[in-house]
Amino acid sequence: MTAPTRVVVHTDAGAVAEATAARLLLAIIDTLTVQDRADVVLTGGTVGIATLESAAASPLARQIDWTSVHAWWGDERFVPAGDPDRNEGQAQAALLGSLPLPEENIHRMGASDAFGSVEEAATAYADQIASAGVPAWDVLMLGMGPDGHVASLFPGHPGYEVRGVEALPVHDSPKPPPTRVSLSLESIRRAKRVWVVAAGAAKADVVARALHGDLSLPAAAVRGSAETLWLVDAEAVAKV
Numbered sequence: 001m002t003a004p005t006r007v008v009v010h011t012d013a014g015a016v017a018e019a020t021a022a023r024l025l026l027a028i029i030d031t032l033t034v035q036d037r038a039d040v041v042l043t044g045g046t047v048g049i050a051t052l053e054s055a056a057a058s059p060l061a062r063q064i065d066w067t068s069v070h071a072w073w074g075d076e077r078f079v080p081a082g083d084p085d086r087n088e089g090q091a092q093a094a095l096l097g098s099l100p101l102p103e104e105n106i107h108r109m110g111a112s113d114a115f116g117s118v119e120e121a122a123t124a125y126a127d128q129i130a131s132a133g134v135p136a137w138d139v140l141m142l143g144m145g146p147d148g149h150v151a152s153l154f155p156g157h158p159g160y161e162v163r164g165v166e167a168l169p170v171h172d173s174p175k176p177p178p179t180r181v182s183l184s185l186e187s188i189r190r191a192k193r194v195w196v197v198a199a200g201a202a203k204a205d206v207v208a209r210a211l212h213g214d215l216s217l218p219a220a221a222v223r224g225s226a227e228t229l230w231l232v233d234a235e236a237v238a239k240v
């Protein structure tokens, strides 16, 4: 079962980030009323990181028992730990570092100084997911590139077609840096709530194509079982 796509339009990128942050914190609160843990998949990208900054500033963040929240990533750049390109480092600075989230709840994808190859890093991430019982992600956020990629699944690139694994290595990514780890489409589609966040005129063409169902775009293929939301600004939906 997958949920149909719904589109929520905000005025601008800042409003997308603020509203998504509030939505994220409320979804965690709701989840923890019916489950003893919440598994949340974070995204990099401009709006994704701005969302985490907004969450850090929200009073709602203080109402959450963060020891019950697990943070995961949709994709990661395979560069050394501490490199400013790392999505996890940006998320740490924007939100995670200010929360009482136990270290063992932070499920980072491997860095290039810790793994001999990106294949090993992807396998290790799949193992982490397996050790956690292959969670149905409670919330999974995805930024979207102007080419229609989500996580590190790019149009026309082999990773988009990969099946049967939770996480995969990505070489020659069209967006630098070229080597990455990504969740697979199957893993993404196991999420309860999938939220695609996008803002700005540069995304308008691809938002229109994806919302019209152009499945050559990974962004058009992502769905949640309970909710599929596109959280966008007015510029990004101008061509729909």
Ligand SMILES: O=C(O)[C@H](O)[C@@H](O)[C@H](O)[C@H](O)COP(=O)(O)O
Residues within 6 Å of the ligand: 043, 044, 045, 046, 047, 048, 075, 076, 077, 087, 142, 143, 144, 145, 146, 149, 150, 151, 152, 175
């Ligand atoms: O590692 C990455 O680069 C991201 O995870 C990527 O998928 C990003 O979310 C989109 O490219 C949108 O990025 P912007 O919001 O900056 O356009």
